[in-house]
Amino acid sequence: MNNFDLNKYFFEHNLKPTPQRLTIAEYLLNTTSHPTAEEIYQAVANKLPMPISLATVYNSLEVLVKVGIIKEVFTEPNKVRYDKNITNHHHFVNTQTGEIIDVEPYELLSEQLVENYLLKNPKQKFKITNYHITFYGELVE
Amino acid sequence: MNNFDLNKYFFEHNLKPTPQRLTIAEYLLNTTSHPTAEEIYQAVANKLPMPISLATVYNSLEVLVKVGIIKEVFTEPNKVRYDKNITNHHHFVNTQTGEIIDVEPYELLSEQLVENYLLKNPKQKFKITNYHITFYGELVE
DNA sequence: ATATGATTTAGAATTATTCTAAATATAGAA
DNA sequence: TTCTATATTTAGAATAATTCTAAATCATAT
Known part of the structure; x- marks a missing residue:
């Protein structure tokens, strides 16, 4: 999914395309790793012109999961990871x-x-x- | 595994059969559910003559996992459950x-x-x- | 009886996450 | 544009699960 598709996807799912959400989604769509919220926070903090709070990262991940653009992965204790691959895998x-x-x-x-x-x-x-x-x-x- | 086997298992694995460990192991071996540490703590607190601390529950579960008498299960975010069923399942x-x-x-x-x-x-x-x-x-x- | 080492304990610390309430941003109406 | 209603973001507090710490207790071998 590229940036155009991303905007379209947000629109279709009634998600306001805020810079925070877009940057988080974009970051996830461009990695093959399965980062934690904390890792995502570190990564997007550098990309955004404005500061971002960890709460926003959690909020954004929650809505992105809800509209089905990303998935949660539980493979280790007490850590949630996020996965851009939403196909069944x-x-x-x-x-x-x-x-x-x-x-x-x-x-x-x-x-x-x-x-x-x-x-x-x-x-x-x-x-x-x-x-x-x-x-x-x-x-x- | 019955109580006799339990004592034998502890002995074979160099685990001191303390009342706390035995009660925790026994509780797990007699349930088909997959309780959390907190649930195990509540249950064994009622069975032991002496008080038990939550830290002991965690310590005991750790050694029981280590010797392979129980397994950890990760199926939901930020919660570890314990399983007496150590067969591959x-x-x-x-x-x-x-x-x-x-x-x-x-x-x-x-x-x-x-x-x-x-x-x-x-x-x-x-x-x-x-x-x-x-x-x-x-x-x- | 006594020393040694293992275990347990209460409570503090840590980690991941959620909550709260105020501030800010956004989209649509005027 | 400007205004307004609503959604979003924010910092920091609160919570939940777990681990850590250092002292107390227990078990075992001398």
Whole structure:
């Protein structure tokens, strides 16, 4: 999503395109990392002409999540990370560095996966609307 | 795991079987829920003859995780839950109630799953040592 | 009995986040 | 434009979960 799309997206979702929100969204859309609110705060503070408060970062992230432009990721205790990748996907956590990498979904397997888990646990009668896989491991060359 | 096994497990892992640790471990082993440290604190405070401090609950949970008798679960922001089920398994989160239910692994699919994700994302050359699926949805009758 | 080291404790400190109420900015009407 | 109503931002206080600290207690081996 480029800047034009961003403005359009804000408009379509009734979000006022304030410089704070735009800068935060832009920053997230241009990184492959999964930064915390604090990291985002540090990054956008340098880009904006005016000072920004941490509360605004939290407020902005909240509305951006609400309109579906970003997602929250929970892979470690007591820390929320934000992800520009709103497509259905999974995460790989490098246990040596803590780095989080997006993992593309494998659609063929997905239906099978949910089907089988439904069959395997029949007592509980789930209706599964979504699922997320966290892989743990190391990168090798 | 019963009380006898618990004492044996503590002994084998060089853990002093203090009443606090034993009561916490016993409480966890006898619940199917996934309580937080605070919930565990409330529960064991009633069972112990002496007062217990929240710090002890955290300390005990830390060593119990370390020796592998329990696991931490991260399914919601800024809250760690504890799980007696140390077998490889997954979780279903009831999005209406927040309840977390253990989901048995489906071994046949597991290897296939990891295999396929390795193949699907070849650039990154993962060595996956572990993975965890969080399912979201509702219970139906 | 006594020393040593491990464990527990209360409370302070820390970290991430949310809340509050005042100040400011924005968009639409006049 | 200017005015007005509403939304947004802000600093700092409040809260929640967790970790830290240093003293007190406990268990075990001498």
